[in-house]
Amino acid sequence: MVLMAMMFFILLLPISSYTAAVPILIHEWDLNNVQTGAIFSAYLIGYVISAILIIPLTDRISSGLVLILSAMLFTLSHLVFALWVDNIHTAFVVRMIGGVGLVGVYMPGVRLIVDRFPGKMRGISVGIFVTAQYFANSCSLLISSSLIGTYAWRDAYLIIAFISSIGVLLALILFSKTINRSSTEESGKFDVKVLRNPSVRYLILGYSLHALNLFSVRVWLPIFLVSVLISQGISEHDATIEGSTLGGIALLAGSIGPLIGGTMSDRFGRAVSASYILTLSALCAFILGWLVNSPIYIILIVGSIYSWSVSADSAIYSTGITEVSPGNKIGSSMALQATFGLIGGVIGPIIVGGILDFAPTNTYWLSGFSSLGFVAIIGILAMQRMRYLNQHD
Numbered sequence: 001m002v003l004m005a006m007m008f009f010i011l012l013l014p015i016s017s018y019t020a021a022v023p024i025l026i027h028e029w030d031l032n033n034v035q036t037g038a039i040f041s042a043y044l045i046g047y048v049i050s051a052i053l054i055i056p057l058t059d060r061i062s063s064g065l066v067l068i069l070s071a072m073l074f075t076l077s078h079l080v081f082a083l084w085v086d087n088i089h090t091a092f093v094v095r096m097i098g099g100v101g102l103v104g105v106y107m108p109g110v111r112l113i114v115d116r117f118p119g120k121m122r123g124i125s126v127g128i129f130v131t132a133q134y135f136a137n138s139c140s141l142l143i144s145s146s147l148i149g150t151y152a153w154r155d156a157y158l159i160i161a162f163i164s165s166i167g168v169l170l171a172l173i174l175f176s177k178t179i180n181r182s183s184t185e186e187s188g189k190f191d192v193k194v195l196r197n198p199s200v201r202y203l204i205l206g207y208s209l210h211a212l213n214l215f216s217v218r219v220w221l222p223i224f225l226v227s228v229l230i231s232q233g234i235s236e237h238d239a240t241i242e243g244s245t246l247g248g249i250a251l252l253a254g255s256i257g258p259l260i261g262g263t264m265s266d267r268f269g270r271a272v273s274a275s276y277i278l279t280l281s282a283l284c285a286f287i288l289g290w291l292v293n294s295p296i297y298i299i300l301i302v303g304s305i306y307s308w309s310v311s312a313d314s315a316i317y318s319t320g321i322t323e324v325s326p327g328n329k330i331g332s333s334m335a336l337q338a339t340f341g342l343i344g345g346v347i348g349p350i351i352v353g354g355i356l357d358f359a360p361t362n363t364y365w366l367s368g369f370s371s372l373g374f375v376a377i378i379g380i381l382a383m384q385r386m387r388y389l390n391q392h393d
Contacts, residue, residue: 005132011167012136014078020144021153023240037349042092044346046099051338059331063108064175070104082157127262127315138252145244191332199324202386207317209379212344213310219349222247253304257311270320271387281309285373289366
């Protein structure tokens with residue numbers, strides 16, 4: 001479990017390098033906010049499109065083989081981005097390819113863990129694996145912003161992409177002996193009939209809303225911090241570096257969220273734990289936009305709590321979907337969760353970017369973050385409905 005988490009962490013180190021470079025790329029590529037969010041969301045589009053093809057394969061062939069090949073594709077996409085991409089169109093395509101690699105690592109990784117650990121340990125076990133992903137996102141932003149302060153953005157990105165290749169080697173070491181093993185006698189084809197289960201539907205909705213919140217915060221919280229610092233008189237260059245660093249610190253607080261959330265759900269139940277976490281997320285979203293003129297340390301504290309809350313429910317949905325699905329159809333259920341669920345992750349940063357583009361100046365950030373608060377409220381209602389149905393089943 002520890003080696004799997006380490007492999008995942010190292011592999012994903014380039015995942016926030018684009019976010020760290022955004023303030024530079026906005027000027028270099030002449031991007032508006034919607035285009036900036038669209039490039040970020042491109043890898044989620046690749047994730048969604050490929051999920052129904054890749055994840056059901058784990059019902060038939062080795063999850064380890066799927067993971068290894070996907071890890072290679074993921075690292076290659078980041079190397080290409082650093083070496084070749086120079087406009088919104090190529091950036092979009094290359095990040096889509098990276099999303100294909102990501103789905104083939106993340107979901108089969110969860111499947112490997114679920115197949116190994118019993119029910120009472122699944123939440124915390126999946127939480128450790130997901131925490132490695134969130135920790136990688138945070139460290140990626142911190143390392144990337146630090147390197148961009150010293151090197152050109154392409155050089156900084158390339159250094160981290162090369163480090164990511166170590167994760168591919170670890171995947172080969174961990175799973176090369178399992179590549180010839182089949183999972184079941186299933187065809188490995190996508191089966192939409194799993195949606196007949198209402199719990200599957202509500203967990204997919206919960207995951208979608210979670211992804212909408214999560215990826216919106218990952219994109220716009222660091223940019224919000226940069227904007228605040230500029231408004232306080234700091235130069236754009238220094239604000240870019242400091243804001244990205246502070247954003248990385250805030251996101252780092254969120255990296256332990258899935259571990260804590262998964263542990264909570266093992267004890268208190270999936271729906272109850274998710275509802276508590278979503279309530280905290282909604283409160284932070286409604287508060288953060290009002291703090292634009294506050295001292296930066298207050299914004300960082302609220303941002304860190306917010307980052308934790310939009311992260312902590314992730315393992316709950318990933319674990320829950322495996323528990324309510326037939327054993328020979330888990331791959332299809334997970335594919336649906338990734339496909340329909342991450343639609344929220346695709347549109348979230350774009351929607352918030354659109355709100356920021358059209359909101360009045362005096363409600364600029366308030367409008368953007370408050371919209372995410374209403375999304376969290378919808379998630380609470382969905383989890384409570386699932387809990388009600390399970391209690392009266």
